Amino acid sequence: MIFNKKHIKNLLTFILCCMLLFSLAACGGSSESETDNTEISSAKETVQENAAETETETVAENETGEQAESASSSLVVYFSWSGNTRTIANEIASLTGADIFELTPVTPYSDDYDTVLEEAQTEQSENARPEINGSIENFDSYDVIYLGFPNWWGDMPMILYSFLDDYDLSGKTIAPFVSSGGSGFSNTLSAVYENEPNATLTEGLSLSSSESQNPEEAVTKWLNSIGL
Numbered sequence: 001m002i003f004n005k006k007h008i009k010n011l012l013t014f015i016l017c018c019m020l021l022f023s024l025a026a027c028g029g030s031s032e033s034e035t036d037n038t039e040i041s042s043a044k045e046t047v048q049e050n051a052a053e054t055e056t057e058t059v060a061e062n063e064t065g066e067q068a069e070s071a072s073s074s075l076v077v078y079f080s081w082s083g084n085t086r087t088i089a090n091e092i093a094s095l096t097g098a099d100i101f102e103l104t105p106v107t108p109y110s111d112d113y114d115t116v117l118e119e120a121q122t123e124q125s126e127n128a129r130p131e132i133n134g135s136i137e138n139f140d141s142y143d144v145i146y147l148g149f150p151n152w153w154g155d156m157p158m159i160l161y162s163f164l165d166d167y168d169l170s171g172k173t174i175a176p177f178v179s180s181g182g183s184g185f186s187n188t189l190s191a192v193y194e195n196e197p198n199a200t201l202t203e204g205l206s207l208s209s210s211e212s213q214n215p216e217e218a219v220t221k222w223l224n225s226i227g228l
Contacts, residue, residue: 073141074098074228078148079157081109081116084179084212085148088205091219092146092177096228099142103159105130123158130159132166144173144228145199147192151180156188161195170198175226177205179212202226 076093080086080102093100107130109116123130149156176192178185184206193201205222207215 072097072099074144074146075136075139075142076100076146076148077103077136077163078146078177079103079150079159080148080179081150081157082179082209084207084209085150085177087212088177088179088207088215088219089146089148091215092148092223095216095219095223096146098144098146101134101136103163104133105159106133107131120152120157124153124155127161128158129162129165132159132162136167139167142172144175145169146175146177148177148179149188151178151183151186151188154183154186156191161191164192164195169196173200173202173228175202175204175228177207177222179207179209182208202228 074096076089076096076098078085078089078100080089086102089100089102092098109119122128147160149160174192174196176185176189178188185204189201189204193199203222203226205218207218211218
């Protein structure tokens with residue numbers, strides 16, 4: 001085939017046009033890719049910033065919560081053998097937000113009623129002071145002490161006297177509560193006052209064994225009546 005000058009000119013023009021179109025398409029694709037990458041990077045930075053702010057707020061909330069939990073100014077201290085006094089103590093702690101400490105002897109009492117009766121009477125006759133398991137940290141930081149115990153034959157269990165000997169309740173408010181078969185506090189409030197004359201003693205809460213099983217209503221009324 002023989003090409004004349006006109007044919008060659010047209011062919012060159014066609015080739016140049018194709019090259020120009022290819023070049024424009026490549027430039028356009030690169031620009032769009034760069035724009036997309038910029039938007040993605042910006043979005044990532046925004047998400048990271050929001051996540052960092054959320055994490056900071058969460059940590060602050062947790063720290064505030066921990067401080068609030070450790071700032072309780074009241075403490076429930078109790079001894080329970082049958083579980084009745086424990087039920088009352090847990091209800092008080094639940095309603096007031098108070099911390100709680102159970103008095104347990106280093107040498108445990110018997111699980112048998114007749115045997116523990118003999119053990120308790122022996123301790124009373126000897127004016128014993130059973131050693132308490134553990135200790136109460138930061139006791140001085142508490143202003144109100146809810147003090148609970150069962151009435152054991154007209155008196156407090158002797159481990160309560162161990163507690164009153166070991167800890168100074170001067171200047172604190174003592175809110176006593178007792179569980180019994182029907183004898184109430186007997187002379188135990190006088191005993192508490194004699195051992196802690198510089199503390200303020202509120203009206204006490206006395207519940208029978210059956211009332212101790214569901215004490216919420218009685219505990220609520222008592223707390224309202226003593227202003228705690």
